[in-house]
Amino acid sequence: MPGDNPFLDPQRFERRIEPCVVVIFGASGDLAKRKLVPALYRLAYERRLPPGFAILGVSRTPLSDDDFRAKMKESVQKYLENSPFDESLWNEFARGLFYEAGDIGNTASFVELGKRLDAVAAERNTSGNVLFYLSTQPSQYGPAAAGLGKAGLAKQDKGWRRLIIEKPFGHDQQSARELEVSLHEFFAENQLYRIDHYLGKETVQNILAFRFGNPIFEPLWNRNYINHVQITAAESIGVEDRIQYYQDAGALRDMIQNHLLQVMATVTMEPSAVFEATAVRDERAKLLRSIRIWKPEEVMENTVAGQYGPASIAGQNVVGFRQEPKADPKAKTDTFAAATFFVENWRWADVPFYIRTGKRMPKRVTDIAIRFNSVPHSLFKTMSDGEQIETARPNVLVLRIQPEEGISLRFSSKQPGAGMTLRPVSMDFNYGSSFGVRTPAAYETLLLDAMLGDATLYTRQDMVEASWSVVQPILDTWAARADDPFPNYDAGTWGPKASDEMLARRGHTWRVP
Amino acid sequence: MATAVQPEKILKELANLWVDLAKEDSAKSANGVIRACSMTLLIASASEEDAESAAETAAELLRAHPGRAISLRFQTSGESVLESRVFARCWMPYGQRQQLCSEQIEISASMDRLADVYAAVLGITVPDLPVVLWTTTPSLLFRPEFAEMLMLARTVIIDTAKLPDTCLALTRVNELFQQGWRMKDLNWSRLTVWREAIAHVFEHDSWRELIPLIDAVTISHRGTTLSTDVCYMAAWLGARLPAAKIIFINGAENVDEGVQSVSIAAGVRHASVSSSESGRLAIDVDGKQHQVLMPPQTEQALLHEELSIAGRDPIFEQALTGAAKYSGAPNV
Numbered sequence: 001m002p003g004d005n006p007f008l009d010p011q012r013f014e015r016r017i018e019p020c021v022v023v024i025f026g027a028s029g030d031l032a033k034r035k036l037v038p039a040l041y042r043l044a045y046e047r048r049l050p051p052g053f054a055i056l057g058v059s060r061t062p063l064s065d066d067d068f069r070a071k072m073k074e075s076v077q078k079y080l081e082n083s084p085f086d087e088s089l090w091n092e093f094a095r096g097l098f099y100e101a102g103d104i105g106n107t108a109s110f111v112e113l114g115k116r117l118d119a120v121a122a123e124r125n126t127s128g129n130v131l132f133y134l135s136t137q138p139s140q141y142g143p144a145a146a147g148l149g150k151a152g153l154a155k156q157d158k159g160w161r162r163l164i165i166e167k168p169f170g171h172d173q174q175s176a177r178e179l180e181v182s183l184h185e186f187f188a189e190n191q192l193y194r195i196d197h198y199l200g201k202e203t204v205q206n207i208l209a210f211r212f213g214n215p216i217f218e219p220l221w222n223r224n225y226i227n228h229v230q231i232t233a234a235e236s237i238g239v240e241d242r243i244q245y246y247q248d249a250g251a252l253r254d255m256i257q258n259h260l261l262q263v264m265a266t267v268t269m270e271p272s273a274v275f276e277a278t279a280v281r282d283e284r285a286k287l288l289r290s291i292r293i294w295k296p297e298e299v300m301e302n303t304v305a306g307q308y309g310p311a312s313i314a315g316q317n318v319v320g321f322r323q324e325p326k327a328d329p330k331a332k333t334d335t336f337a338a339a340t341f342f343v344e345n346w347r348w349a350d351v352p353f354y355i356r357t358g359k360r361m362p363k364r365v366t367d368i369a370i371r372f373n374s375v376p377h378s379l380f381k382t383m384s385d386g387e388q389i390e391t392a393r394p395n396v397l398v399l400r401i402q403p404e405e406g407i408s409l410r411f412s413s414k415q416p417g418a419g420m421t422l423r424p425v426s427m428d429f430n431y432g433s434s435f436g437v438r439t440p441a442a443y444e445t446l447l448l449d450a451m452l453g454d455a456t457l458y459t460r461q462d463m464v465e466a467s468w469s470v471v472q473p474i475l476d477t478w479a480a481r482a483d484d485p486f487p488n489y490d491a492g493t494w495g496p497k498a499s500d501e502m503l504a505r506r507g508h509t510w511r512v513p
Numbered sequence: 514m515a516t517a518v519q520p521e522k523i524l525k526e527l528a529n530l531w532v533d534l535a536k537e538d539s540a541k542s543a544n545g546v547i548r549a550c551s552m553t554l555l556i557a558s559a560s561e562e563d564a565e566s567a568a569e570t571a572a573e574l575l576r577a578h579p580g581r582a583i584s585l586r587f588q589t590s591g592e593s594v595l596e597s598r599v600f601a602r603c604w605m606p607y608g609q610r611q612q613l614c615s616e617q618i619e620i621s622a623s624m625d626r627l628a629d630v631y632a633a634v635l636g637i638t639v640p641d642l643p644v645v646l647w648t649t650t651p652s653l654l655f656r657p658e659f660a661e662m663l664m665l666a667r668t669v670i671i672d673t674a675k676l677p678d679t680c681l682a683l684t685r686v687n688e689l690f691q692q693g694w695r696m697k698d699l700n701w702s703r704l705t706v707w708r709e710a711i712a713h714v715f716e717h718d719s720w721r722e723l724i725p726l727i728d729a730v731t732i733s734h735r736g737t738t739l740s741t742d743v744c745y746m747a748a749w750l751g752a753r754l755p756a757a758k759i760i761f762i763n764g765a766e767n768v769d770e771g772v773q774s775v776s777i778a779a780g781v782r783h784a785s786v787s788s789s790e791s792g793r794l795a796i797d798v799d800g801k802q803h804q805v806l807m808p809p810q811t812e813q814a815l816l817h818e819e820l821s822i823a824g825r826d827p828i829f830e831q832a833l834t835g836a837a838k839y840s841g842a843p844n845v
Contacts (some may be wrong), residue, residue: 005710005721006753009828012705012818016716048704050713051796051803087790125801127717352533 019052020129020159021120023113025144026136027057031166033075036135039443041076042083045193048448052125054096054101056341058113060103068099083443091129096124104136104144109149117153128159131450134166141165142182143306147188156191164193166448167231167258168249169459172475173468180461193450198259200442200449203405203431204266205457207368208280210399210407212271220372221347227394228352228506229267230369231260232513233401237490238308238318239335243326251337252305253477255357257400257471261288262459264353267342267368277456281463288466292342299477301505306336306496308360309487318360318491335359336489338499339474340506353363356499360491365513366401380412380422393424396511405431405439430479518597518620518629520636526599527616534601534614550615552580552645553638554818555666557659558618559587559650567649568617570813577617581639585630585662586621587653594833595626597633624658631661643667643823647816651676657687663694670819672699672812673741674771680840682741683833690833696711697822699830700742706807707772708749710786710796714777717798720784727754727779733762733787735773739840743770746833749828750775759839 008016024032043049057068073094076435077085085241100116102109121128130153144162148154154161163183170176183192196203220226233255239246246254262284269287272279294302309320322329326420336358345351372395381388396410407429412422431439440448449457488496494510503509556571558564564586571582581695588594603614622630631715636643646666653659654671663669676682686719690696714720730750739761747759754777774787781800789795808814817839 003721005712005715006724007708009705009708009712009717011822011826011828013709013712016713018716045806046807047808049708050716050796051801086794092804508751 001306011198014046014048015297015448015452015454017048017050017053017448018129018160019050019057019123019125020125020131020451021054021117021126022131022133022447023056023058023117023449024133024135026098026134027060027062028059028063028071029135030105031135032057034079035441035443036133036447037072038076038079038081039441039447041093042080042441042444043448045083045086045089052100052127052128054120054124056107056116056120057097057099058102059099060101061207062101063099064243065098065410068479069094071130073098080352082121084247104140104147107147107150109371110153114151114153126159129161130159131162138166138168138179141179145183145186153243154186154191160191160192160453161187162191163187164195166195168253169194169258169464170468171248171253173465173472176464176468180464190455190462191459193446193455194461194464195446196262196457196459197442197446198260198317199262199266199457199459200400200446201401201405202439202445203399203401204263205445206405206407206431207263207266207399208275211267223349225353225372226351227371227373228354228508229264229371230511231264231267231353231355231367232369232510233260233357233366234364234494234513235357235359236361238360239321239324239327243324246335247327247331247333250305250334250336251357251359252339252471252474255277256337256339256355257467258459260355260357261291261467261470264291264341264355264366265463266352267370267399267496268348270347275456277458280456281458281460285460285463285466286431287343287345288345288470289347290345291466291470292344293469294473296473296477299474302340302502303474303478304336304338304496304499305334305478305485306338306358306489306499307331307333307486307489308335308358308489311490311492313492320487321359322487330484332484334478336361336495336499338495338502343368350506352512353501353510354509356495358489358495359495362492362512364403367513368399368401369511369513370397370399371466371508371511372396382419382421392422398513407431418482514705518595518622518633520633523597523599523618523633523637524826527618530599530601530616531614534603534788550580550639550784551578551777552643552644554578554580554582555585555634555638555644555646555662555829556582557585557587557646557648557650557653557662559653561586565647566812567647568619570811570816570831571617572615573813574816574820577817579615580642581637582617583634584617584619584636585635586619586629587650588621591623591624593630594621595621596621614624617678627658627662631665634662634665638665645820647669647671649675651682654689656808658807663689666694668695668697670697670699670816672815674700675704676741678793680837681740683744683837683840687833687837690830694826697819697826697829698745698833699812699815699819700739700740701745701832702818703742703771703810704746704749705795705818706805707746707775707786709776710794710805711750711775711784713796714798721797722756723782725756727757727777729760729776729778730754730777731760731762731774731778733773733775735771737763739763740771741836744836745829745832746772747839748774748832750777751839752831754836812820814823 018145044486081498134141169177265287266283269283272283283391307321311318321335339354341353374394375392378392380392392412398408409427413425415421415423555735556567568584599618601614601616644666645668647670651671673682686696730771751759775784784798786794786796792802793805796803
């Protein structure tokens with residue numbers, strides 16, 4: 001075997017991708033059109049793709065290669081973000097676009113797919129490496145993996161074979177395990193790439209840089225200095241066209257079971273010895289396994305389910321969830337979920353982690369607020385109405401994920417003028433504007449990583465199972481309640497009162513992001 | 514005409530500038546301005562035209578590399594001058610609500626006031642952050658009286674394409690490197706897209722297996738003499754292809770110096786990378802052709818690349834030390 005490539009210059013060249021074909025199942029679907037193909041085109045624009053590269057779209061709709069190219073061109077022009085469309089580059093890129101009509105439920109389709117892959121590999125010199133992307137209904141994951149496996153397309157004798165799947169990874173703990181069994185029948189764990197696009201966000205990755213590249217924070221990053229942590233992922237919009245999926249899934253499954261527990265793990269994990277996929281994922285998995293699992297009788301005190309009702313927002317009437325088009329008028333869907341978690345290890349014992357997520361909240365924001373302890377003895381008090389008021393406020397470090405990615409630190413400063421009154425001020429680092437350069441979209445990062453065989457930002461089966469272990473008792477308890485508390489918050493608010501009460505029980509309040 | 518530049522006065526003016534900016538901005542919105550700083554960028558120019566263009570480039574550059582830019586405008590003739598002014602360049606990043614501002618200080622001086630400039634700059638570099646010197650007039654580095662100014666920076670960026678004598682340029686840059694400066698040359702950055710394309714060829718196992726057998730590399734260039742980028746390319750390839758003879762083919766005219774194509778041969782196997790019209794690189798590997806878009810090679814883009822490398826650059830250092838032996842090589 002030849003050694004490493006001596007011509008590489010890692011400080012200047014981006015990581016190189018081996019020649020490969022990306023096979024997209026569900027190629028005529030929304031994800032392929034809006035995200036996947038624009039992200040791959042953008043990678044071509046950045047000169048990140050190898051000369052031996054092709055995309056093979058697979059879907060039921062009969063299309064010629066040229067039809068597929070025309071459709072994808074339209075999509076790229078429409079959905080390409082922060083980038084110009086270059087006609088001649090597109091022509092070059094489009095030469096590597098192919099289409100094969102096929103049905104996941106039909107074994108013969110996979111045999112045909114195998115033949116087409118051989119032809120594309122010969123034409124484009126892709127060395128037998130294939131990345132399969134299942135941009136399909138989750139119910140198709142098992143049959144697709146089986147189809148690929150039975151047709152011999154999962155075997156790595158001619159080159160690497162990798163399979164990407166999108167969340168949800170199961171509907172509950174049981175179905176997650178069933179999915180695992182069906183995927184593992186033909187694919188080894190190191191061939192599987194479970195996308196959690198939150199982990200592909202530049203600012204989520206920046207949490208690792210912030211924590212492990214700046215030693216001044218490490219001594220403070222524990223129960224001795226941190227009072228509690230609040231993670232908020234709020235959407236101002238409703239369910240829009242995701243009603244069918246969302247009505248069954250709800251906020252806890254849709255956001256907390258995957259994205260937000262992963263974010264929490266990123267904030268709280270121990271540093272890994274090296275920045276490599278296995279090491280980083282081991283630490284994340286270890287943290288997820290350390291989250292206290294609520295007993296059924298503890299669930300209602302430590303979690304809150306909510307559903308938005310109709311309201312008027314800025315003079316505009318907004319319907320409640322049950323009045324949304326195609327929604328079940330008696331749906332028990334949680335459009336808001338909040339939970340208190342504890343991490344049972346030495347670093348985090350007794351530190352509450354409050355997580356909340358919801359639809360139709362006052363604004364779209366995702367952030368992590370780390371509230372430090374108050375000063376042990378205050379010097380700075382002021383008299384008001386015969387009462388001594390503490391003017392020093394606890395420090396809060398906020399890691400903002402969206403929309404304005406950055407980091408801010410609240411600290412106390414003397415109010416200018418006579419006397420010694422303190423007021424909080426914020427020191428702000430804005431990631432996007434401090435480095436006025438384009439940051440790659442999450443799908444660009446994640447597709448690139450999968451083609452490179454770097455699974456650092458992908459979820460692993462043990463992490464999926466650990467997350468379900470945390471969430472399943474909550475889902476079961478919520479499902480078993482006899483009453484119907486919904487709707488219990490008005491659209492355009494920060495959620496039900498019970499959510500505030502959950503924090504109040506530990507003497508805390510939600511901050512307003 | 515002012516004849517003194519006081520660091521304290523400049524720093525006070527800067528502080529006032531930020532207060533004014535914040536007031537102005539808060540009158541318009543409640544979001545304020547962001548002050549970001551990652552380095553001091555010293556820009557030394559010996560012509561007014563260069564200085565103007567460098568200031569524009571720096572303003573763009575500071576978006577990705579926020580910092581304090583100190584523009585040093587040296588006047589090589591005329592009366593004794595030393596004066597300064599401070600200003601900020603602000604912009605509203607796309608889709609953001611906060612202005613991002615970077616501060617710039619401009620010092621104009623005649624060459625006889627170099628010692629005063631050095632003293633002033635010493636007092637106004639940003640503490641605890643790297644100081645980078647970029648000279649748009651590379652010949653300044655060769656002047657003995659400029660030696661003290663060099664002491665201000667650890668990293669020096671030049672563009673040897675602006676120097677007429679390749680041999681002298683490589684010798685001088687090598688000397689500074691040997692003396693401990695972290696040298697960066699924009700004429701090396703121009704090769705990145707070429708080197709990346711060549712590296713791509715060797716991503717194939719079959720081409721990596723060929724490395725000991727590659728016996729000929731031909732570099733075609735536009736100029737009638739070898740420019741520094743051609744020498745760098747030869748040194749870089751030579752260090753990786755031990756059995757290869759490097760042949761240079763010169764262009765017909767002495768215009769647009771630089772690499773035009775690189776061909777690598779091992780028996781019947783052949784790969785080439787060549788610049789084509791419409792700003793692309795054409796890559797041919799064993800008869801299979803492919804094109805990539807050439808990124809913009811503006812001064813700003815090249816500087817951005819160099820500033821993105823915070824530490825040492827051993828690959829450039831190796832090419833730099835190896836390039837000198839090619840500077841007098843014959844053309845075919």
